[in-house]
Amino acid sequence: MAEPAKKADVGREPAETISGGHLVAKALKNEGVDVIFTLCGGHIIDIYDGCLDEGIKIIDVRHEQVAAHAADGYARMTGRPGCAVVTAGPGTTDAVTGVANAFRAESPFLLIGGQGALTQHKMGSLQDLPHVDIMQSITKFAATVPSTERVADMVSMAFRECLNGAPGPTFLEIPRDVLDGKLDVTKARIPQAGHYRASTRTLADPDDIEKLADILVKSKRPCVLFGSQVWTCRAADAAREFARTLNVPAYMNGAGRGTFPPGDPHHFHRTRRLAFDKADVIVIVGTPFDFRMAYGKRLRADATVVQIDMDYRTVGKNRDISLGLVGDVGRILSAVTDAASGRADNGAQRRKAWLEELRAEEEKRYEKMLPEFKSDTVPINPYRVAYELNEFLTEDTIYIGDGGDVVTITAQAVQPHQPGHWMDPGPLGTLGVGVPFAMAAKYVHPEKEVLCYFGDGAFSLTGWDFETCVRFNLPFLGVIGNNSAMNQIRCGQIMKYGKERGDVGNRLGDVPYHKFAEMLGGYGEDVREPSQIRPALERAREAVASGKPALVNIWVDIDVWAPGTRNQTMYK
Numbered sequence: 001m002a003e004p005a006k007k008a009d010v011g012r013e014p015a016e017t018i019s020g021g022h023l024v025a026k027a028l029k030n031e032g033v034d035v036i037f038t039l040c041g042g043h044i045i046d047i048y049d050g051c052l053d054e055g056i057k058i059i060d061v062r063h064e065q066v067a068a069h070a071a072d073g074y075a076r077m078t079g080r081p082g083c084a085v086v087t088a089g090p091g092t093t094d095a096v097t098g099v100a101n102a103f104r105a106e107s108p109f110l111l112i113g114g115q116g117a118l119t120q121h122k123m124g125s126l127q128d129l130p131h132v133d134i135m136q137s138i139t140k141f142a143a144t145v146p147s148t149e150r151v152a153d154m155v156s157m158a159f160r161e162c163l164n165g166a167p168g169p170t171f172l173e174i175p176r177d178v179l180d181g182k183l184d185v186t187k188a189r190i191p192q193a194g195h196y197r198a199s200t201r202t203l204a205d206p207d208d209i210e211k212l213a214d215i216l217v218k219s220k221r222p223c224v225l226f227g228s229q230v231w232t233c234r235a236a237d238a239a240r241e242f243a244r245t246l247n248v249p250a251y252m253n254g255a256g257r258g259t260f261p262p263g264d265p266h267h268f269h270r271t272r273r274l275a276f277d278k279a280d281v282i283v284i285v286g287t288p289f290d291f292r293m294a295y296g297k298r299l300r301a302d303a304t305v306v307q308i309d310m311d312y313r314t315v316g317k318n319r320d321i322s323l324g325l326v327g328d329v330g331r332i333l334s335a336v337t338d339a340a341s342g343r344a345d346n347g348a349q350r351r352k353a354w355l356e357e358l359r360a361e362e363e364k365r366y367e368k369m370l371p372e373f374k375s376d377t378v379p380i381n382p383y384r385v386a387y388e389l390n391e392f393l394t395e396d397t398i399y400i401g402d403g404g405d406v407v408t409i410t411a412q413a414v415q416p417h418q419p420g421h422w423m424d425p426g427p428l429g430t431l432g433v434g435v436p437f438a439m440a441a442k443y444v445h446p447e448k449e450v451l452c453y454f455g456d457g458a459f460s461l462t463g464w465d466f467e468t469c470v471r472f473n474l475p476f477l478g479v480i481g482n483n484s485a486m487n488q489i490r491c492g493q494i495m496k497y498g499k500e501r502g503d504v505g506n507r508l509g510d511v512p513y514h515k516f517a518e519m520l521g522g523y524g525e526d527v528r529e530p531s532q533i534r535p536a537l538e539r540a541r542e543a544v545a546s547g548k549p550a551l552v553n554i555w556v557d558i559d560v561w562a563p564g565t566r567n568q569t570m571y572k
Helices: 020-031 045-054 064-078 090-094 096-105 131-138 148-162 176-180 206-218 236-246 272-278 291-296 329-341 349-373 382-392 405-410 434-444 456-471 487-497 513-519 530-545
Strands: 017-019 035-038 057-060 082-086 109-115 142-144 170-175 182-184 222-226 250-252 281-285 304-309 323-326 397-402 449-455 477-482 523-527 550-555
Touching (some): 035 045, 064 090, 096 109, 109 131, 109 148, 131 142, 131 170, 148 170, 148 182, 222 236, 222 272, 349 382, 382 449, 382 530, 397 405, 434 456, 477 513
Parallel strands (some): 142 170, 281 304, 523 550
């Protein structure tokens, strides 16, 4: 005999259910993420379904490394963590390089990777790998989401870790049955925007603020280096006020470039080594003593060295310092400026001669470089390309460098006009960031011009996603310095093993990349004469304005290198 039907609960509404993929999307939206960069896979498609419902744009690329670099680029442009979503196994391992690059560059984004079902754990499911173990050493946080009700909670946890101290990437793997699983929405914790995170804009010890102000007021020949964390903290105003109030010559590296506009009286570009050799006080802001600083050895041994950084672990690493301050670099700089400004004599007038000395040397070194900047040789001198690119920049041009020697050379010429308008791979030295960075920059700032200068070797790594920029209407202006070689390495091999072995493993074919651009639906142009660089750039700018990504393929001299390339210690 059949059991009688159970009486429905009086007045109870049917339960609303939600899937793991939709919980991911809700958590992303609460975080302020408006786009994900992705390459599809069966493990992750429920996230797409959720993103469509939440109004989050989905940009699908041709390689997972591009998705990770684009999420990194999004974070650098917005100041908010980005997000990339990839499938399990090779999808996640393909993204490893992008994660590692962001880790060394202190750029925050969340990588979400698929995984086989929990019910198939250790059974050899499709694309099963120990992703968390792989990712732990190159992220600030890596974990598996154990159940559907924890999905949104752990997404918010990962985003918090992105911004803990110096920022960086995090990783979550979400098993397929967790992502596809459904539950009563009331049983899932969905952290709400603005209610699960404290401010990270911490201030250093007030006593140390006073100590630094005192050091600077008494200094005769101070200098300051503003690194990438100045942009990370959106501290350009504070940095400029610091240098101007105290009359301190300022140098910039990494994403700190653009803090001062070209021609600013406190912006110095070519005399950093001289300043470090003669300064009595050197303030290093938001950049580590890594290989770019010769691990601190480029700083005078008897100088007073002060380090300001978001990460306690960076301060005093590789070189002893006189004073270290940890916290938000913008708040620290503003506090030091205020502390020094309150004194009748903050030493600013006393340092006038010091700045004049450095300015005179800047002008002398610029004049010395002019013959290369304006060279008419064929093949084209890469310094001429760098000079032309700098002359071509507008107030709103975001400049991206992707390559080895091309980035090193253009760093001597290209001066962005605004903060946040310079992007390069960062200290990992990863080639292939150019197209995904351009993609992200154009998505975030559709009103701005995005110009990316590639080495031909660098472009070939991720160049197929030029088509993604065509498909998603993200037009940027690309320039390729084409010498048919991985030329920075070639230089080292010639110096170390001789000319006869210099071309082993680094010579590439002569690829007409302008035709590649045309094949993928963009604008392309080939340049072999120096006088044709500017006209070609102008025509490419017009094409971009019409909605087409562009590539200008410039054939450059294979036997011209930057001094930094020729002086690399690994080849000595």
